[in-house]
Each structure stands twice: as C-alpha cells, then as structure tokens.
Ligand SMILES: Nc1nc2c(ncn2[C@@H]2O[C@H](COP(=O)(O)OP(=O)(O)OP(=O)(O)O)[C@@H](O)[C@H]2O)c(=O)[nH]1
C-alpha cells in the first residue's frame with residue numbers, strides 16, 4: 001500500500017523490548033499481540049534474534065522489537081546475541097526495560113548499564129512478574145525507580161506488570177498508543193512480523209528442543225531449514241500442505257544421541273510438539289522431517305551464525321571457519 005493511500009489518522013510507534021535473559025520480554029510481547037508468536041521457555045537465552053511483532057489498536061500500530069537478553073560473555077555466539085539486542089533499539093521511538101521483581105532489582109539496572117554499552121534513549125521501566133511476589137504492589141518501586149534514574153537519566157516512567165496474569169497490561173497498551181505519533185504504518189498490509197514463516201518454523205522447533213532437553217544441550221542446539229515446500233492439498237486443491245525438512249545442529253556426537261533419544265523418542269516428541277504450532281501458523285497440514293547433525297563448534301562458525309541470523313558484532317572475535 002502506498003503511503004498516500006493510508007488513512008490520514010494513522011499513528012505508529014516502534015518499541016524495543018530490552019532486559020536480562022528470562023525477565024519475560026517475549027512473554028510480554030505475546031501477551032500484547034494476543035498470540036504465541038515469539039518463543040518462550042523457562043530457560044534463559046531463548047530469544048536469539050531481534051525481530052518485529054506487530055499489533056494494532058484502532059488506527060494505531062505498535063511495532064514491538066523482541067531482543068535477546070543482554071548478558072556478560074566473551075563467547076563469540078553471546079557477543080552476537082548482545083549485538084542483536086543493542087541493534088534492536090536502532091530506530092525505536094521508545095525502549096521498554098524489563099526488570100524481574102523476583103530477582104535483585106537494582107543489580108539488574110547495574111548489569112544492564114554494563115552490558116548495554118551505549119546511550120539509552122527514552123525508556124519506560126516495566127517491573128515484571130508481579131504475580132510471583134506476594135504484595136508486589138507494596139514494593140518501594142518509586143524509590144527504586146528514582147535510584148535507577150541516577151544510572152539512566154532517560155527513564156521516563158514505570159509500570160508494575162504481569163504478562164501471566166494480565167496485570168496492568170491494558171494500562172500499558174493505552175500508554176503506548178498515547179505515545180504513538182501520527183504517521184504511516186510500517187506494516188499496512190496486516191503482516192505481524194518482519195520475519196517469514198521459515199524463521200518461525202526454526203524457532204518453534206528450537207523452542208521444543210529448549211524445553212525438552214537438559215543441561216548444556218539446549219544452548220548447543222541450532223535449527224536450520226533444509227527444504228520448505230508448499231504443495232496443493234491432495235483432496236482439495238484450494239488448500240495447501242507444507243513439506244518441511246529441518247536439521248537440528250548439535251556440537252558433539254553424544255548430544256546427537258540425546259536429541260534422538262532412546263528409539264528416537266526425543267526427536268519424535270520435538271517433532272510432534274513443534275508441528276502442532278507450525279500448523280497453527282500455516283493454517284494447513286505440515287509434514288515435518290527432522291534430522292540431527294553434528295556440527296562441531298557451530299556456535300563459533302561464522303557461516304552457521306550468519307545462516308541463523310547472527311552476523312558479526314562490533315566486538316566479534318576472529319572466528320573459526322570450517323575448512
Ligand atoms: N510468573 C510469571 N512468569 C512469567 C511472567 N512472564 C514471563 N514469565 C516466565 O518467565 C520465563 C521466561 O519468559 P520469556 O518471555 O521467555 O523471557 P525472555 O525475557 O524473553 O527470555 P530470553 O528470550 O531468554 O531473554 C518463562 O518461563 C515465562 O513463562 C509473568 O508475568 N509471571
């Protein structure tokens with residue numbers, strides 16, 4: 001749609017969602033947009049790429065930018081995750097800095113300052129997981145917020161929220177819409193993300209691997225698409241089926257055995273669970289074929305990192321290349 005064809009009362013805002021791993025960034029986005037678009041697991045470092053998730057309220061478009069949790073690390077892979085988070089703020093009109101109130105609150109501000117390493121634009125603080133702490137409304141959040149403003153002078157206001165229980169989500173949505181400026185929509189044709197279905201297929205497979213696998217294995221797993229075809233339905237040519245082959249990359253042969261599981265039970269379960277979610281997204285039947293491949297040290301291999309959407313960071317190490 002051409003900009004001049006857009007409604008003259010359109011408003012838009014781009015909001016970067018930032019914070020440490022596991023504070024509830026993706027959960028908040030899903031709660032705001034009303035679907036489980038972004039992957040959520042109980043383990044930290046679930047989100048690996050920055051991407052847009054869009055919702056509209058009347059004539060106002062809100063583009064939320066999900067980002068990986070910022071954390072300290074000298075590993076090449078983690079440096080690239082952090083860079084995704086920093087880049088997620090580029091072009092944003094507002095940042096939401098999420099702080100989990102069930103953890104040390106001030107420490108999260110101090111750590112964020114250390115890991116963000118650049119100027120922070122206009123920002124609202126969201127104190128998350130209000131449902132997890134008894135009498136959370138009685139916490140001295142105003143005092144904490146004033147102290148946090150000494151660290152980040154660009155903090156404007158704060159909310160106490162729970163994505164799980166929907167606490168203050170309505171107020172937050174209203175405030176975001178009020179903050180939006182008149183202007184054209186970035187996604188006037190109703191797209192809900194700047195990432196395509198292939199991306200979300202890899203995310204939904206990795207989400208199940210993350211939830212089902214233990215110890216270091218989830219962190220040493222990546223998913224790449226080998227083949228993605230949409231074919232006309234056999235019985236009704238007006239419908240279509242998705243035929244997808246994907247590889248789950250692991251670092252070591254022993255991890256391959258774990259991901260396959262005894263008599264293939266683990267890979268089967270990952271496949272069944274992720275297929276259900278992919279079918280909801282595509283709206284048609286999905287044939288999902290999963291393989292497990294050993295790709296030693298894929299997390300420091302530039303080609304694999306590029307393929308999974310993690311280009312070099314400003315502070316990237318010299319990277320290992322497969323000969
Ligand atoms: N009790 C409670 N749990 C929550 C809430 N929001 C998120 N969680 C849980 O916190 C965990 C992490 O949630 P995510 O949304 O994946 O967190 P994230 O900040 O996106 O994490 P990364 O992508 O790893 O940086 C999950 O187990 C969520 O179910 C909340 O409001 N209340």
Ligand SMILES: [Mg+2]
Nearest residue numbers: 025026046047
């Ligand atoms: Mg996340």
